[in-house]
Amino acid sequence: MEFDLLTTVETGGCSSKIPPRLLEELLRDLPLSADPDILVDISTHDDAGVYKISEDLALVFTTDFFPPLVSDGYGFGLIAATNSISDIYAMGGKPLLALNIMMFPSAEIPLEVYSEILRGGYDKAREAGVSIIGGHSIDDYPPKYGLAVIGTVHPDKIITNSGVREGELLILTKPVGTGIILAGHRMKMTTDDQDEEARRHMMRLNNDGAVLMQRYGVRGATDITGFGLAGHALKMARGSGVTIRINMGSVPLMSGVYDLVSQGCIPGAAFRNLDYAEGDTLFGEGLDYNLRMISFDAQTSGGLLISVPEEKAAALLADLHAAGHPEAAVIGSAGSKRDVSLIIGE
Amino acid sequence: MKVVDTRGHTCPAPLIMTRKGLTEAAPDEPVQIIIDNKTSLSNVRRYLTDNNLIFTVKEDGNIATVTVSRGVKVEMSNDETEYCTTTVAASSVKRNTVIAITSERMGTGDDELGTRLMVSFFRTLVLIEPAPASVVFYNAGVKLAMEDSPVHEHIKELIDKGTGIYLCTTCINHFGIKDKLPLGSFSDMYQIINILKDADHIIRP
Numbered sequence: 278m279e280f281d282l283l284t285t286v287e288t289g290g291c292s293s294k295i296p297p298r299l300l301e302e303l304l305r306d307l308p309l310s311a312d313p314d315i316l317v318d319i320s321t322h323d324d325a326g327v328y329k330i331s332e333d334l335a336l337v338f339t340t341d342f343f344p345p346l347v348s349d350g351y352g353f354g355l356i357a358a359t360n361s362i363s364d365i366y367a368m369g370g371k372p373l374l375a376l377n378i379m380m381f382p383s384a385e386i387p388l389e390v391y392s393e394i395l396r397g398g399y400d401k402a403r404e405a406g407v408s409i410i411g412g413h414s415i416d417d418y419p420p421k422y423g424l425a426v427i428g429t430v431h432p433d434k435i436i437t438n439s440g441v442r443e444g445e446l447l448i449l450t451k452p453v454g455t456g457i458i459l460a461g462h463r464m465k466m467t468t469d470d471q472d473e474e475a476r477r478h479m480m481r482l483n484n485d486g487a488v489l490m491q492r493y494g495v496r497g498a499t500d501i502t503g504f505g506l507a508g509h510a511l512k513m514a515r516g517s518g519v520t521i522r523i524n525m526g527s528v529p530l531m532s533g534v535y536d537l538v539s540q541g542c543i544p545g546a547a548f549r550n551l552d553y554a555e556g557d558t559l560f561g562e563g564l565d566y567n568l569r570m571i572s573f574d575a576q577t578s579g580g581l582l583i584s585v586p587e588e589k590a591a592a593l594l595a596d597l598h599a600a601g602h603p604e605a606a607v608i609g610s611a612g613s614k615r616d617v618s619l620i621i622g623e
Numbered sequence: 624m625k626v627v628d629t630r631g632h633t634c635p636a637p638l639i640m641t642r643k644g645l646t647e648a649a650p651d652e653p654v655q656i657i658i659d660n661k662t663s664l665s666n667v668r669r670y671l672t673d674n675n676l677i678f679t680v681k682e683d684g685n686i687a688t689v690t691v692s693r694g695v696k697v698e699m700s701n702d703e704t705e706y707c708t709t710t711v712a713a714s715s716v717k718r719n720t721v722i723a724i725t726s727e728r729m730g731t732g733d734d735e736l737g738t739r740l741m742v743s744f745f746r747t748l749v750l751i752e753p754a755p756a757s758v759v760f761y762n763a764g765v766k767l768a769m770e771d772s773p774v775h776e777h778i779k780e781l782i783d784k785g786t787g788i789y790l791c792t793t794c795i796n797h798f799g800i801k802d803k804l805p806l807g808s809f810s811d812m813y814q815i816i817n818i819l820k821d822a823d824h825i826i827r828p
Contacts, residue, residue: 287633287634446747446750460635464635464636464639466639524751526718526752526753527751527752527753539642540639540642540643541635541638541639541640541641541642541643541670542635542638542639543635543638543666543670544634544635545634545635545662545666548665548666548669551669566673566674569673587743587746587747588743588746590747590750591746591749591750594750606752607750607751607752623718
Protein backbone atom coordinates (compact mmCIF):
# COMPACT_ATOMS: atom_id res chain seq x y z
CA MET A 278 0.00 0.00 0.00
CA GLU A 279 2.96 2.27 0.61
CA PHE A 280 3.34 4.69 -2.28
CA ASP A 281 6.80 4.47 -3.88
CA LEU A 282 8.03 8.01 -4.59
CA LEU A 283 10.72 6.68 -6.92
CA THR A 284 8.01 5.78 -9.47
CA THR A 285 7.53 9.52 -10.09
CA VAL A 286 11.04 10.35 -11.28
CA GLU A 287 13.79 9.20 -13.59
CA THR A 288 16.60 10.84 -11.69
CA GLY A 289 16.54 12.31 -8.24
CA GLY A 290 18.29 14.39 -5.65
CA CYS A 291 21.12 16.61 -6.74
CA SER A 292 21.43 14.59 -9.95
CA SER A 293 18.55 16.68 -11.24
CA LYS A 294 20.52 19.93 -11.26
CA ILE A 295 20.66 21.97 -14.45
CA PRO A 296 23.98 21.25 -16.20
CA PRO A 297 26.59 23.53 -14.58
CA ARG A 298 27.93 24.88 -17.87
CA LEU A 299 24.43 25.94 -18.93
CA LEU A 300 23.69 27.46 -15.55
CA GLU A 301 26.82 29.60 -15.69
CA GLU A 302 25.76 30.97 -19.06
CA LEU A 303 22.24 31.69 -17.84
CA LEU A 304 23.43 33.54 -14.76
CA ARG A 305 26.27 35.42 -16.41
CA ASP A 306 24.30 38.47 -17.48
CA LEU A 307 22.20 38.90 -14.35
CA PRO A 308 22.88 42.24 -12.70
CA LEU A 309 24.52 41.81 -9.28
CA SER A 310 23.32 44.05 -6.48
CA ALA A 311 25.81 46.72 -5.43
CA ASP A 312 24.66 46.84 -1.79
CA PRO A 313 27.92 47.05 0.22
CA ASP A 314 26.45 44.90 3.01
CA ILE A 315 26.30 41.90 0.69
CA LEU A 316 29.39 40.00 1.81
CA VAL A 317 29.01 36.89 -0.38
CA ASP A 318 26.94 36.58 -3.54
CA ILE A 319 26.75 34.27 -6.52
CA SER A 320 29.95 35.62 -8.10
CA THR A 321 32.21 33.31 -6.07
CA HIS A 322 30.10 30.19 -6.73
CA ASP A 323 29.37 29.91 -3.03
CA ASP A 324 26.83 27.74 -1.26
CA ALA A 325 24.80 30.60 0.17
CA GLY A 326 24.57 34.38 0.18
CA VAL A 327 25.76 36.35 3.20
CA TYR A 328 24.42 39.75 4.26
CA LYS A 329 25.90 41.94 6.98
CA ILE A 330 23.41 43.21 9.58
CA SER A 331 25.88 44.69 12.04
CA GLU A 332 29.59 44.57 12.89
CA ASP A 333 29.20 41.21 14.61
CA LEU A 334 26.22 39.65 12.84
CA ALA A 335 25.58 38.52 9.27
CA LEU A 336 22.75 36.47 7.79
CA VAL A 337 23.43 33.38 5.68
CA PHE A 338 20.61 32.68 3.26
CA THR A 339 20.13 29.67 0.99
CA THR A 340 17.61 27.38 -0.64
CA ASP A 341 17.67 23.95 -2.21
CA PHE A 342 14.96 21.51 -3.29
CA PHE A 343 14.72 18.46 -5.51
CA PRO A 344 12.56 15.51 -6.59
CA PRO A 345 12.46 12.25 -4.60
CA LEU A 346 15.55 10.08 -4.39
CA VAL A 347 14.23 7.44 -1.98
CA SER A 348 10.92 5.56 -1.93
CA ASP A 349 9.49 6.75 1.38
CA GLY A 350 8.19 10.23 2.10
CA TYR A 351 9.70 10.45 5.57
CA GLY A 352 13.20 9.54 4.37
CA PHE A 353 12.88 11.98 1.47
CA GLY A 354 11.93 14.76 3.89
CA LEU A 355 14.87 13.99 6.18
CA ILE A 356 17.37 13.97 3.32
CA ALA A 357 16.01 17.07 1.58
CA ALA A 358 16.11 19.06 4.82
CA THR A 359 19.63 17.85 5.69
CA ASN A 360 20.77 18.90 2.23
CA SER A 361 19.11 22.34 2.40
CA ILE A 362 20.54 23.16 5.82
CA SER A 363 24.00 21.97 4.78
CA ASP A 364 24.69 25.15 2.81
CA ILE A 365 24.52 27.17 6.04
CA TYR A 366 27.03 24.85 7.70
CA ALA A 367 29.30 25.01 4.67
CA MET A 368 29.55 28.78 5.16
CA GLY A 369 30.48 28.28 8.81
CA GLY A 370 27.07 29.49 9.97
CA LYS A 371 24.49 28.38 12.49
CA PRO A 372 21.04 27.70 10.97
CA LEU A 373 18.06 29.39 12.63
CA LEU A 374 14.89 29.54 10.55
CA ALA A 375 13.47 27.81 7.51
CA LEU A 376 10.53 27.83 5.12
CA ASN A 377 9.17 24.72 3.42
CA ILE A 378 9.16 24.61 -0.36
CA MET A 379 6.82 21.90 -1.59
CA MET A 380 5.59 20.85 -5.00
CA PHE A 381 3.11 18.02 -4.77
CA PRO A 382 0.60 16.40 -7.14
CA SER A 383 -2.38 16.17 -4.79
CA ALA A 384 -4.53 14.25 -7.28
CA GLU A 385 -1.92 11.62 -8.05
CA ILE A 386 -0.20 10.74 -4.80
CA PRO A 387 -1.89 9.87 -1.47
CA LEU A 388 -1.86 12.91 0.81
CA GLU A 389 -0.31 10.87 3.63
CA VAL A 390 2.91 11.01 1.62
CA TYR A 391 2.78 14.82 1.78
CA SER A 392 2.53 14.65 5.57
CA GLU A 393 5.36 12.13 5.74
CA ILE A 394 7.68 14.35 3.70
CA LEU A 395 6.94 17.33 5.95
CA ARG A 396 7.37 15.21 9.08
CA GLY A 397 10.85 14.24 7.85
CA GLY A 398 11.65 17.90 7.18
CA TYR A 399 10.47 19.02 10.62
CA ASP A 400 12.32 16.22 12.43
CA LYS A 401 15.60 17.07 10.75
CA ALA A 402 15.09 20.80 11.28
CA ARG A 403 14.50 20.18 14.98
CA GLU A 404 17.71 18.13 15.20
CA ALA A 405 19.57 21.07 13.64
CA GLY A 406 17.94 23.56 16.01
CA VAL A 407 16.04 25.15 13.12
CA SER A 408 12.45 26.40 13.40
CA ILE A 409 10.29 26.01 10.30
CA ILE A 410 8.00 29.04 10.38
CA GLY A 411 6.08 28.73 7.14
CA GLY A 412 6.37 27.77 3.52
CA HIS A 413 4.68 27.47 0.20
CA SER A 414 3.09 24.58 -1.73
CA ILE A 415 1.95 24.27 -5.31
CA ASP A 416 0.41 21.42 -7.22
CA ASP A 417 3.04 19.91 -9.47
CA TYR A 418 4.26 16.56 -10.75
CA PRO A 419 6.66 15.01 -9.86
CA PRO A 420 6.86 16.13 -6.22
CA LYS A 421 9.79 18.27 -5.05
CA TYR A 422 10.75 19.32 -1.57
CA GLY A 423 13.34 21.40 0.21
CA LEU A 424 13.86 24.37 2.49
CA ALA A 425 14.86 27.98 2.28
CA VAL A 426 17.10 28.45 5.31
CA ILE A 427 18.46 31.44 7.20
CA GLY A 428 21.40 31.18 9.54
CA THR A 429 23.81 33.52 11.24
CA VAL A 430 27.57 33.92 11.16
CA HIS A 431 30.05 36.47 12.46
CA PRO A 432 31.04 38.68 9.49
CA ASP A 433 34.74 38.00 10.12
CA LYS A 434 34.24 34.23 10.33
CA ILE A 435 32.53 33.48 7.05
CA ILE A 436 33.80 30.34 5.37
CA THR A 437 33.75 30.50 1.57
CA ASN A 438 34.94 28.97 -1.66
CA SER A 439 37.45 31.78 -1.92
CA GLY A 440 39.13 31.25 1.47
CA VAL A 441 41.53 28.47 0.47
CA ARG A 442 45.22 29.33 0.90
CA GLU A 443 48.26 27.80 -0.78
CA GLY A 444 49.82 24.99 1.22
CA GLU A 445 46.63 23.97 2.99
CA LEU A 446 45.41 20.40 3.14
CA LEU A 447 41.89 19.36 2.16
CA ILE A 448 39.78 17.16 4.40
CA LEU A 449 36.58 15.48 3.20
CA THR A 450 34.14 14.54 5.97
CA LYS A 451 31.84 12.00 4.27
CA PRO A 452 32.51 9.21 1.76
CA VAL A 453 31.35 9.81 -1.83
CA GLY A 454 29.07 7.76 -4.04
CA THR A 455 25.43 8.70 -3.33
CA GLY A 456 24.61 9.36 -7.00
CA ILE A 457 26.05 6.01 -8.06
CA ILE A 458 24.31 4.10 -5.25
CA LEU A 459 20.96 5.77 -6.01
CA ALA A 460 21.32 4.92 -9.72
CA GLY A 461 22.40 1.39 -8.82
CA HIS A 462 19.36 1.04 -6.56
CA ARG A 463 17.05 1.88 -9.46
CA MET A 464 18.81 -0.76 -11.53
CA LYS A 465 18.42 -3.24 -8.65
CA MET A 466 22.21 -3.63 -8.48
CA THR A 467 22.72 -2.58 -4.85
CA THR A 468 22.31 -4.50 -1.61
CA ASP A 469 20.08 -3.27 1.23
CA ASP A 470 23.19 -2.58 3.27
CA GLN A 471 24.62 -0.35 0.56
CA ASP A 472 21.33 1.57 0.23
CA GLU A 473 21.16 1.97 3.98
CA GLU A 474 24.72 3.24 4.21
CA ALA A 475 24.06 5.90 1.57
CA ARG A 476 20.82 6.93 3.33
CA ARG A 477 22.65 7.28 6.61
CA HIS A 478 25.26 9.59 5.08
CA MET A 479 22.66 11.69 3.28
CA MET A 480 20.77 12.20 6.56
CA ARG A 481 23.90 13.16 8.49
CA LEU A 482 23.93 16.89 9.28
CA ASN A 483 27.17 18.75 8.70
CA ASN A 484 26.68 20.54 12.03
CA ASP A 485 29.67 19.00 13.80
CA GLY A 486 31.91 19.81 10.86
CA ALA A 487 30.73 23.43 10.92
CA VAL A 488 31.47 23.83 14.64
CA LEU A 489 34.92 22.27 14.23
CA MET A 490 35.72 24.49 11.24
CA GLN A 491 35.09 27.58 13.37
CA ARG A 492 37.11 26.14 16.26
CA TYR A 493 40.10 25.65 13.94
CA GLY A 494 39.73 29.02 12.23
CA VAL A 495 38.99 27.49 8.82
CA ARG A 496 38.17 30.05 6.09
CA GLY A 497 37.89 27.91 2.97
CA ALA A 498 35.32 25.12 2.62
CA THR A 499 32.30 23.95 0.67
CA ASP A 500 29.82 21.11 0.85
CA ILE A 501 29.87 18.46 -1.85
CA THR A 502 26.58 18.25 -3.74
CA GLY A 503 25.41 18.15 -7.34
CA PHE A 504 28.64 19.08 -9.09
CA GLY A 505 30.49 16.18 -7.49
CA LEU A 506 33.72 16.20 -5.49
CA ALA A 507 35.74 17.35 -8.50
CA GLY A 508 33.22 19.99 -9.60
CA HIS A 509 33.05 21.61 -6.16
CA ALA A 510 36.83 21.39 -5.71
CA LEU A 511 37.18 23.18 -9.04
CA LYS A 512 34.83 25.96 -7.97
CA MET A 513 36.78 26.33 -4.76
CA ALA A 514 40.12 26.43 -6.60
CA ARG A 515 38.85 29.09 -9.00
CA GLY A 516 37.25 31.10 -6.21
CA SER A 517 40.52 31.07 -4.25
CA GLY A 518 42.96 31.48 -7.13
CA VAL A 519 44.82 28.27 -6.32
CA THR A 520 45.29 24.88 -7.95
CA ILE A 521 43.78 22.03 -5.98
CA ARG A 522 45.10 18.51 -6.20
CA ILE A 523 42.88 15.60 -5.23
CA ASN A 524 44.29 12.11 -4.68
CA MET A 525 41.46 9.75 -5.53
CA GLY A 526 43.24 6.86 -3.80
CA SER A 527 42.71 8.70 -0.50
CA VAL A 528 39.05 9.55 -1.06
CA PRO A 529 36.69 7.48 1.10
CA LEU A 530 34.07 5.66 -0.99
CA MET A 531 30.75 4.20 0.07
CA SER A 532 30.75 0.44 -0.15
CA GLY A 533 29.78 -0.95 -3.54
CA VAL A 534 30.47 2.28 -5.41
CA TYR A 535 33.63 1.20 -7.21
CA ASP A 536 32.09 -2.08 -8.27
CA LEU A 537 28.96 -0.37 -9.62
CA VAL A 538 31.01 2.05 -11.71
CA SER A 539 33.12 -0.76 -13.11
CA GLN A 540 29.88 -2.35 -14.30
CA GLY A 541 28.98 0.82 -16.18
CA CYS A 542 26.61 2.24 -13.59
CA ILE A 543 27.61 5.85 -14.12
CA PRO A 544 24.79 8.39 -13.72
CA GLY A 545 24.34 10.99 -16.46
CA ALA A 546 25.12 13.78 -14.00
CA ALA A 547 28.71 12.51 -13.73
CA PHE A 548 29.15 13.00 -17.49
CA ARG A 549 27.65 16.50 -17.28
CA ASN A 550 30.02 17.41 -14.45
CA LEU A 551 32.99 15.96 -16.35
CA ASP A 552 31.99 18.02 -19.38
CA TYR A 553 31.89 21.16 -17.25
CA ALA A 554 35.22 20.62 -15.49
CA GLU A 555 37.56 18.93 -17.92
CA GLY A 556 38.71 22.09 -19.69
CA ASP A 557 40.32 23.29 -16.46
CA THR A 558 41.31 19.90 -15.04
CA LEU A 559 44.37 17.73 -15.45
CA PHE A 560 43.96 14.00 -14.90
CA GLY A 561 47.07 12.36 -13.49
CA GLU A 562 48.89 9.68 -15.44
CA GLY A 563 47.53 6.30 -14.52
CA LEU A 564 44.36 7.62 -12.87
CA ASP A 565 41.91 4.76 -13.04
CA TYR A 566 38.90 5.50 -15.26
CA ASN A 567 36.38 4.42 -12.63
CA LEU A 568 37.93 6.70 -10.00
CA ARG A 569 37.85 9.58 -12.45
CA MET A 570 34.11 9.12 -12.96
CA ILE A 571 33.52 8.71 -9.21
CA SER A 572 35.16 12.09 -8.66
CA PHE A 573 32.35 13.62 -10.76
CA ASP A 574 29.49 11.70 -9.16
CA ALA A 575 26.74 14.12 -8.07
CA GLN A 576 26.34 13.93 -4.31
CA THR A 577 23.13 14.54 -2.41
CA SER A 578 23.76 16.03 1.01
CA GLY A 579 27.46 15.24 0.76
CA GLY A 580 30.22 16.03 3.22
CA LEU A 581 32.23 19.17 3.80
CA LEU A 582 35.45 19.73 1.88
CA ILE A 583 37.55 21.67 4.37
CA SER A 584 40.80 23.49 3.66
CA VAL A 585 43.03 23.66 6.71
CA PRO A 586 46.63 24.71 7.42
CA GLU A 587 48.86 21.64 7.43
CA GLU A 588 49.92 22.03 11.06
CA LYS A 589 46.29 21.89 12.23
CA ALA A 590 45.17 19.08 9.95
CA ALA A 591 45.94 16.13 12.22
CA ALA A 592 44.08 17.61 15.19
CA LEU A 593 41.05 18.62 13.11
CA LEU A 594 40.94 15.17 11.54
CA ALA A 595 41.06 13.50 14.95
CA ASP A 596 38.23 15.74 16.20
CA LEU A 597 36.11 14.94 13.12
CA HIS A 598 36.63 11.22 13.71
CA ALA A 599 35.60 11.64 17.34
CA ALA A 600 32.54 13.73 16.35
CA GLY A 601 31.06 10.85 14.34
CA HIS A 602 32.78 11.25 11.00
CA PRO A 603 35.00 8.14 11.10
CA GLU A 604 35.52 8.23 7.32
CA ALA A 605 36.89 11.78 7.27
CA ALA A 606 40.24 11.84 5.46
CA VAL A 607 42.86 14.14 3.99
CA ILE A 608 42.25 13.84 0.25
CA GLY A 609 44.33 16.56 -1.32
CA SER A 610 45.96 19.94 -1.03
CA ALA A 611 46.01 23.44 -2.43
CA GLY A 612 49.04 24.82 -4.23
CA SER A 613 49.93 27.91 -6.20
CA LYS A 614 47.84 28.55 -9.31
CA ARG A 615 49.01 26.60 -12.34
CA ASP A 616 47.69 26.42 -15.88
CA VAL A 617 44.78 24.28 -14.64
CA SER A 618 42.74 24.84 -11.47
CA LEU A 619 42.26 21.18 -10.61
CA ILE A 620 44.49 18.12 -10.74
CA ILE A 621 42.98 14.71 -10.06
CA GLY A 622 45.55 12.02 -9.37
CA GLU A 623 45.44 8.42 -8.28
CA MET B 624 28.68 -9.84 -33.72
CA LYS B 625 27.01 -9.29 -30.40
CA VAL B 626 24.01 -6.93 -30.44
CA VAL B 627 22.98 -4.89 -27.38
CA ASP B 628 19.57 -3.28 -27.81
CA THR B 629 19.12 -0.50 -25.24
CA ARG B 630 15.97 1.03 -26.78
CA GLY B 631 13.42 1.99 -24.15
CA HIS B 632 16.05 2.25 -21.41
CA THR B 633 17.28 5.48 -19.85
CA CYS B 634 20.53 6.50 -18.21
CA PRO B 635 22.54 4.70 -16.83
CA ALA B 636 20.99 1.43 -18.09
CA PRO B 637 22.34 1.72 -21.68
CA LEU B 638 25.84 2.14 -20.29
CA ILE B 639 25.48 -0.84 -17.97
CA MET B 640 24.18 -2.94 -20.88
CA THR B 641 27.09 -1.76 -23.04
CA ARG B 642 29.58 -2.70 -20.36
CA LYS B 643 27.95 -6.11 -19.96
CA GLY B 644 27.92 -6.69 -23.71
CA LEU B 645 31.62 -5.87 -23.98
CA THR B 646 32.43 -8.23 -21.13
CA GLU B 647 30.35 -11.09 -22.48
CA ALA B 648 31.45 -10.88 -26.11
CA ALA B 649 34.46 -12.89 -27.25
CA PRO B 650 37.66 -10.79 -27.11
CA ASP B 651 37.69 -10.13 -30.87
CA GLU B 652 33.92 -10.11 -31.42
CA PRO B 653 32.50 -6.74 -32.50
CA VAL B 654 29.68 -5.35 -30.35
CA GLN B 655 26.79 -3.35 -31.76
CA ILE B 656 24.82 -1.09 -29.41
CA ILE B 657 21.43 0.34 -30.41
CA ILE B 658 20.45 3.52 -28.56
CA ASP B 659 17.30 5.65 -28.83
CA ASN B 660 18.10 8.77 -26.83
CA LYS B 661 20.69 11.52 -27.21
CA THR B 662 21.89 11.60 -23.61
CA SER B 663 22.65 7.90 -23.51
CA LEU B 664 24.35 8.09 -26.90
CA SER B 665 26.55 10.93 -25.72
CA ASN B 666 27.46 9.11 -22.49
CA VAL B 667 28.18 5.79 -24.26
CA ARG B 668 30.38 7.60 -26.80
CA ARG B 669 32.31 9.30 -24.02
CA TYR B 670 32.66 6.04 -22.12
CA LEU B 671 34.03 4.16 -25.13
CA THR B 672 36.40 6.99 -26.03
CA ASP B 673 37.80 7.26 -22.51
CA ASN B 674 38.32 3.51 -22.42
CA ASN B 675 40.31 3.59 -25.69
CA LEU B 676 37.83 1.51 -27.66
CA ILE B 677 37.44 1.95 -31.41
CA PHE B 678 33.89 2.49 -32.62
CA THR B 679 31.69 3.97 -35.33
CA VAL B 680 28.31 5.66 -34.91
CA LYS B 681 25.47 5.60 -37.45
CA GLU B 682 22.48 7.80 -36.70
CA ASP B 683 19.14 7.24 -38.36
CA GLY B 684 16.50 9.58 -36.99
CA ASN B 685 16.31 8.99 -33.26
CA ILE B 686 18.04 5.64 -33.43
CA ALA B 687 21.82 5.41 -33.24
CA THR B 688 23.85 2.29 -33.87
CA VAL B 689 27.27 2.20 -32.25
CA THR B 690 29.59 -0.50 -33.49
CA VAL B 691 32.64 -1.30 -31.40
CA SER B 692 35.25 -3.10 -33.48
CA ARG B 693 37.49 -5.20 -31.35
CA GLY B 694 40.83 -6.92 -31.44
CA VAL B 695 42.24 -4.14 -33.62
CA LYS B 696 44.45 -2.34 -31.18
CA VAL B 697 46.68 -4.62 -29.13
CA GLU B 698 46.61 -2.39 -26.07
CA MET B 699 42.83 -2.30 -26.26
CA SER B 700 42.42 -5.91 -25.22
CA ASN B 701 44.94 -5.35 -22.45
CA ASP B 702 42.98 -2.40 -21.16
CA GLU B 703 39.89 -4.49 -21.30
CA THR B 704 41.25 -7.32 -19.21
CA GLU B 705 42.67 -4.98 -16.63
CA TYR B 706 39.42 -3.06 -16.57
CA CYS B 707 37.26 -6.12 -15.99
CA THR B 708 39.35 -7.49 -13.18
CA THR B 709 39.63 -4.22 -11.27
CA THR B 710 36.59 -4.77 -9.12
CA VAL B 711 38.20 -4.36 -5.74
CA ALA B 712 37.58 -1.17 -3.81
CA ALA B 713 39.97 1.53 -4.86
CA SER B 714 41.24 2.14 -1.36
CA SER B 715 42.38 -1.46 -1.17
CA VAL B 716 44.49 -1.14 -4.32
CA LYS B 717 47.63 -0.48 -2.37
CA ARG B 718 50.58 0.52 -4.42
CA ASN B 719 53.99 -0.40 -3.17
CA THR B 720 55.21 3.09 -2.38
CA VAL B 721 58.60 3.31 -0.67
CA ILE B 722 60.05 6.40 0.94
CA ALA B 723 63.82 6.73 1.14
CA ILE B 724 65.08 9.02 3.89
CA THR B 725 68.72 9.76 3.12
CA SER B 726 69.32 12.78 5.30
CA GLU B 727 67.97 14.45 8.41
CA ARG B 728 66.74 17.32 6.28
CA MET B 729 64.48 17.78 3.30
CA GLY B 730 66.31 19.26 0.34
CA THR B 731 69.51 21.26 0.43
CA GLY B 732 70.26 24.95 0.76
CA ASP B 733 69.31 25.97 4.28
CA ASP B 734 69.77 23.50 7.14
CA GLU B 735 67.27 25.08 9.48
CA LEU B 736 64.64 25.20 6.75
CA GLY B 737 65.50 21.65 5.71
CA THR B 738 64.89 20.40 9.26
CA ARG B 739 61.55 22.18 9.46
CA LEU B 740 60.52 20.77 6.10
CA MET B 741 61.39 17.22 7.13
CA VAL B 742 59.22 17.51 10.26
CA SER B 743 56.42 18.87 8.13
CA PHE B 744 56.95 16.02 5.64
CA PHE B 745 56.39 13.35 8.30
CA ARG B 746 53.53 15.24 9.92
CA THR B 747 51.73 15.33 6.57
CA LEU B 748 52.76 11.84 5.50
CA VAL B 749 50.88 10.24 8.40
CA LEU B 750 47.68 11.97 7.26
CA ILE B 751 47.76 10.53 3.76
CA GLU B 752 45.96 7.28 3.02
CA PRO B 753 47.02 4.75 2.08
CA ALA B 754 50.20 4.83 4.14
CA PRO B 755 53.42 3.96 2.28
CA ALA B 756 54.45 0.30 2.25
CA SER B 757 57.91 1.03 3.61
CA VAL B 758 60.21 3.80 4.74
CA VAL B 759 63.92 3.13 4.39
CA PHE B 760 66.40 5.20 6.40
CA TYR B 761 70.07 5.37 5.43
CA ASN B 762 73.12 7.60 5.82
CA ALA B 763 72.31 10.51 8.21
CA GLY B 764 68.61 9.71 7.65
CA VAL B 765 68.83 7.00 10.33
CA LYS B 766 69.12 9.73 13.00
CA LEU B 767 65.45 10.55 12.37
CA ALA B 768 64.42 7.10 13.58
CA MET B 769 66.00 7.63 17.02
CA GLU B 770 64.08 8.19 20.22
CA ASP B 771 65.01 11.88 20.44
CA SER B 772 64.04 12.65 16.84
CA PRO B 773 61.39 15.32 16.18
CA VAL B 774 59.50 12.83 13.97
CA HIS B 775 59.68 9.92 16.40
CA GLU B 776 55.92 10.03 17.10
CA HIS B 777 55.07 10.11 13.40
CA ILE B 778 57.21 7.05 12.72
CA LYS B 779 55.31 5.27 15.49
CA GLU B 780 52.05 6.20 13.78
CA LEU B 781 53.33 4.82 10.49
CA ILE B 782 54.23 1.56 12.20
CA ASP B 783 50.68 1.41 13.61
CA LYS B 784 49.34 1.86 10.09
CA GLY B 785 51.36 -1.13 8.89
CA THR B 786 54.26 0.68 7.24
CA GLY B 787 57.56 -1.20 7.40
CA ILE B 788 60.44 0.86 8.84
CA TYR B 789 63.92 -0.26 7.73
CA LEU B 790 67.15 1.15 9.10
CA CYS B 791 70.63 0.80 7.66
CA THR B 792 72.64 -1.04 10.31
CA THR B 793 75.99 0.11 8.94
CA CYS B 794 74.83 3.72 9.25
CA ILE B 795 73.62 3.31 12.84
CA ASN B 796 76.97 1.80 13.76
CA HIS B 797 78.82 4.53 11.93
CA PHE B 798 77.08 7.27 13.95
CA GLY B 799 77.33 5.20 17.15
CA ILE B 800 73.66 5.69 18.03
CA LYS B 801 72.59 2.11 18.58
CA ASP B 802 71.63 2.83 22.22
CA LYS B 803 69.21 5.62 21.25
CA LEU B 804 66.31 3.20 20.93
CA PRO B 805 65.75 3.37 17.19
CA LEU B 806 62.32 2.47 15.80
CA GLY B 807 62.15 -0.16 13.06
CA SER B 808 64.08 -3.16 11.89
CA PHE B 809 67.82 -3.25 11.34
CA SER B 810 68.52 -4.01 7.70
CA ASP B 811 71.49 -4.89 5.56
CA MET B 812 72.24 -3.66 2.07
CA TYR B 813 70.73 -6.78 0.49
CA GLN B 814 67.35 -6.10 2.12
CA ILE B 815 67.45 -2.38 1.35
CA ILE B 816 68.20 -3.06 -2.33
CA ASN B 817 65.30 -5.49 -2.53
CA ILE B 818 62.87 -3.02 -0.97
CA LEU B 819 63.91 -0.30 -3.39
CA LYS B 820 63.93 -2.70 -6.35
CA ASP B 821 60.37 -3.94 -5.69
CA ALA B 822 58.88 -0.49 -5.20
CA ASP B 823 56.24 0.92 -7.59
CA HIS B 824 57.26 4.43 -6.58
CA ILE B 825 60.25 5.67 -4.61
CA ILE B 826 59.89 9.05 -2.94
CA ARG B 827 63.02 10.81 -1.73
CA PRO B 828 62.08 13.95 0.15
